[in-house]
Amino acid sequence: MDPSSPAPGRPALPLAISVGEPAGIGAEIVARAFERRNDAGLPPFYLLADPDFVFSRLARARIGVRVETTTPEGATACFRTALPVVPLAARMGDRPGRPDPADAPAVVEAIETAVRHVAEGRAAGLVTAPIQKATLYAAGFDHPGHTEFLGALAARHYPGEPAEPVMMLAGPDLSTVPVTVHIPLSAVPGALTTERIVTVGRIVARDLQRRFGIDAPRLALAGLNPHAGEDGTMGLEDRDVIAPAVARLVADGIRATGPHPADTLFHARARKAYDVVLAMYHDQALIPVKTIAFDETVNVTLGLPFVRTSPDHGTALDIAGKDVALPDSLIAAxxxxxRMVARAKEAGGGVAPGPVARSS
Known part of the structure; x- marks a missing residue:
C-alpha cells in the first residue's frame, strides 16, 4: 500500500524531513524533490525548518516552489499544492556556504522534533538532510554524528525498546555497513572487537529480514588488513577478531562469510555472492557504494524503532544557494x-524491500 493513499476517512501520515545544515543544500534539494513529487511517486512529507530561512533561501536560489507553513496534521493536505514547512522555535540564518554555530540549536531542534513527531504518531518516519558536524561540535554537540544522536533520541522516546543504531548504505547494486563509523582510522583496530562485529551482524541480518524482505540474508565480512591479513602475516585482526565473529554468526544460523580481502570484494561478479558487506571502517564501506551509485544510494539506519533514511552525500557548501544540487539521492531516501512505512502498515511491523543488493 502506498502511504500517500490513506485508509478511508484517515489522512496519510507524512514523513518528517529535518532541514540539516542551513548553509548547505538541504532546503534546496527538498524543494526540488517536492517539484518532482508526482513523477517520482513520493509520499507526503513536510520540512522542519525556520520558515523565514526557507523563503529566503528559495528566493535566493530562484526556486519557484510555493511554501506553506502548517502542522504535521495539516501537511498531507497541504502537500498537494505547496511544500509544507512546520516551523521550529529556533531561527536560522541564510548564509550559503558559510556555516555558523549560531544555527546549531535549530539544526538539533529539527532532528529532535522529527523523532518526537514519529514517536507521537504525528509522522510516519524520518528523512534527514545532511548536517555539518564540525559546526555542531563548535556549539557543544556531543555525539559523533547523526546515527549516534538518533540512537540517543530513540532511547529517550522509546523507553524499553532496543535501540542499537547501525548505518547501512543501500544502493541498487551494492549495500554496505561500516562496523566502526565516525572514528579516526588509527582508532579502528582498537575499537574492532569480535563482540561488536557479532552485534552489528545480528542487527543487519534481522533487519534485512523484517525490513527488506530477504528471508536468509547473506553477509560478507571484509578483512581489515591487506589480503585479509594473510594468515596473520599482515596483521592479526582478521584471524583473531573477524574470523571468530564470522564463526559465531554462522553458529547463530546467519549466512556469514569472511573475512574477505577488501580489494576483490566489490566488483560485479563478487557482488552476486552476498546481500550486504560488513566493512570494518567508514571509508571501506562508503567509497565503493558511492563510487558505484552516488546519486541512488540511501543512508538507512538499522536497529532503531522507527524508520530513518538520508541521502548519502554531504552538505555541499560549495554549491549552496546556486540551485545546482541534484535531489536524486534525497528522492531515493x-x-x-x-516503502518501509507502507510495508509496516501491511505487515504490522515489517518494512518493504528497498535498494539492497541481491544476487540474480
Missing part, C-alpha cells in the same frame, strides 16, 4: 522511507 524519501522513496525508500515511504
Amino acid at each position: 524519501i522513496q525508500l522511507a515511504g
Whole structure:
C-alpha cells in the first residue's frame, strides 16, 4: 500500500524531513524533490525548518516552489499544492556556504522534533538532510554524528525498546555497513572487537529480514588488513577478531562469510555472492557504494524503532544557494522511507524491500 493513499476517512501520515545544515543544500534539494513529487511517486512529507530561512533561501536560489507553513496534521493536505514547512522555535540564518554555530540549536531542534513527531504518531518516519558536524561540535554537540544522536533520541522516546543504531548504505547494486563509523582510522583496530562485529551482524541480518524482505540474508565480512591479513602475516585482526565473529554468526544460523580481502570484494561478479558487506571502517564501506551509485544510494539506519533514511552525500557548501544540487539521492531516501512505512502498515511491523543488493 502506498502511504500517500490513506485508509478511508484517515489522512496519510507524512514523513518528517529535518532541514540539516542551513548553509548547505538541504532546503534546496527538498524543494526540488517536492517539484518532482508526482513523477517520482513520493509520499507526503513536510520540512522542519525556520520558515523565514526557507523563503529566503528559495528566493535566493530562484526556486519557484510555493511554501506553506502548517502542522504535521495539516501537511498531507497541504502537500498537494505547496511544500509544507512546520516551523521550529529556533531561527536560522541564510548564509550559503558559510556555516555558523549560531544555527546549531535549530539544526538539533529539527532532528529532535522529527523523532518526537514519529514517536507521537504525528509522522510516519524520518528523512534527514545532511548536517555539518564540525559546526555542531563548535556549539557543544556531543555525539559523533547523526546515527549516534538518533540512537540517543530513540532511547529517550522509546523507553524499553532496543535501540542499537547501525548505518547501512543501500544502493541498487551494492549495500554496505561500516562496523566502526565516525572514528579516526588509527582508532579502528582498537575499537574492532569480535563482540561488536557479532552485534552489528545480528542487527543487519534481522533487519534485512523484517525490513527488506530477504528471508536468509547473506553477509560478507571484509578483512581489515591487506589480503585479509594473510594468515596473520599482515596483521592479526582478521584471524583473531573477524574470523571468530564470522564463526559465531554462522553458529547463530546467519549466512556469514569472511573475512574477505577488501580489494576483490566489490566488483560485479563478487557482488552476486552476498546481500550486504560488513566493512570494518567508514571509508571501506562508503567509497565503493558511492563510487558505484552516488546519486541512488540511501543512508538507512538499522536497529532503531522507527524508520530513518538520508541521502548519502554531504552538505555541499560549495554549491549552496546556486540551485545546482541534484535531489536524486534525497528522492531515493524519501522513496525508500515511504516503502518501509507502507510495508509496516501491511505487515504490522515489517518494512518493504528497498535498494539492497541481491544476487540474480
